Amino acid sequence: MKIIVDAFGGDNAPLEIIRGSRSAKNDFGVDIALVGDKEKIFSCAAQNKISLNDIDIIDAPDVIAMTDQPGEILKSKKESSMAVGLQALADGKGDAFVSAGSTGALVMGATFIVKRIRGVKRPAIGSVLPSNDKPFLLLDCGANADCTAEHLKQFAQMGAIYSEKFVKVQSPRVALANIGTEDSKGDRLRHEAFDLLKDTKEINFIGNVETRDVPYGCCDVLVADGFTGNIILKLYEGVAGAMMANIKSIFKKSSITMLAAMMVKGGLLALKVRMDYSEFGGAPLLGVNGVVIKAHGSSDAKAIRNAIKQAKTCAEKNIVGTIAQSVRDAADAE
Known part of the structure; x- marks a missing residue:
């Protein structure tokens, strides 16, 4: 199982994101793909003596700032770590996506890139x-x-x-x-x-x-x-x-x-x-066609680790498939 992680989302990126991802890799045995500026990720890891030998890096040169309008993820920030990570999830390159970045951008990006489950009118956090x-x-x-x-x-x-x-x-x-x-x-x-x-x-x-x-x-x-x-x-x-x-x-x-x-x-x-x-990790975005976890903006390594654990559990429990089936059943009953 592979969890895609936005390395540049949140107040403590990228160091705490890298630390939390490293910890999750060690503790839960999941594969990790960090998304962000490759050079900055490797530099930060090297400065803090964190091994990335068994962690994938997906290069994304741009970042969605907390001050950016949510719609920028679909316009001028298509190469941001969040947009690239969501696209990787949509393309089947991972089983879940975790980000501590802008909530508005994540909701918009997930809705239009990962897309809603058929029949779901609005996703919910x-x-x-x-x-x-x-x-x-x-x-x-x-x-x-x-x-x-x-x-x-x-x-x-x-x-x-x-x-x-x-x-x-x-x-x-x-x-x-x-x-x-x-x-x-x-x-x-x-x-x-x-x-x-x-x-x-x-x-x-x-x-x-x-x-x-x-x-x-x-x-x-x-x-x-x-x-x-x-x-x-x-x-x-x-x-x-x-x-x-x-x-x-x-x-x-x-x-x-x-x-x-x-x-x-x-x-x-x-x-x-x-x-x-x-301790609770993050907040799932329910109703989109993939496991998307919104970690707290001020997440430290522990919170990121637990958000990755949460993402792993959601993927294992097939939350997306179960919701999709429930929506279909409800539509059939009407």
Whole structure:
């Protein structure tokens, strides 16, 4: 199995990408193809004494910057590491693609280069996040700011498949993010989506949920439009970071609190691991005709390693094929 990795995507490229790829190659036995400026990749690896002897390099002289418009990946940045990597995936030169680069460019590039699964109206970004009980999947996390009820229905279907295959949840509980739990709550989009979801037999729809209940494990898949989902995701990340910073600050206040911290060190470390985004790897772009993983923009080597592991699992579990079959079955049932 070969994973194609964008060597120049993200804030810490290319060094952390190379390190994470090297680690994944060693730990998971996957073949790796790094995409980017070949000379810069070899130079960075040599300076940091990282062996690339068993890692392929696909030369791509250009880079998609975070400030570039998403559409540039199809216009002036066709030779960027992201565009070349996606084309390699579309051409069957690898089993999955991982990038920590621009989300907008990745969504546009994957949609038009790798293309959507037949019958999928919009791809969706899904993020696995921690809760008190077990991880849950949030989607869409930003691929589509404006959605229809039909889009949300497909997000729910794809999310349920991913939750079952990747998070290993049997009959995942699917919920709609809303301002209240009552059936009548929300705007027109939420009303229409609720009516569609409650009649969708292939998912275990449990109704509306308020986002304050999500961290307590009230659902396994949380469905939202991309605008709402991205706000939930960013707030979740911010609260997690602030919580850990506050705990650290409190335990540093005196010698007594520092002693108390030593006594609960194991629990604090376990909490830190549970809240660490790098443990979850990346966010799959569900609905495109290939495994595409969006790693966090600030990914370090550990996060890239885990994103590659996630890509490997998605390819092994045939997430794309399962979603495609589900979409066909749903179309036949209508």
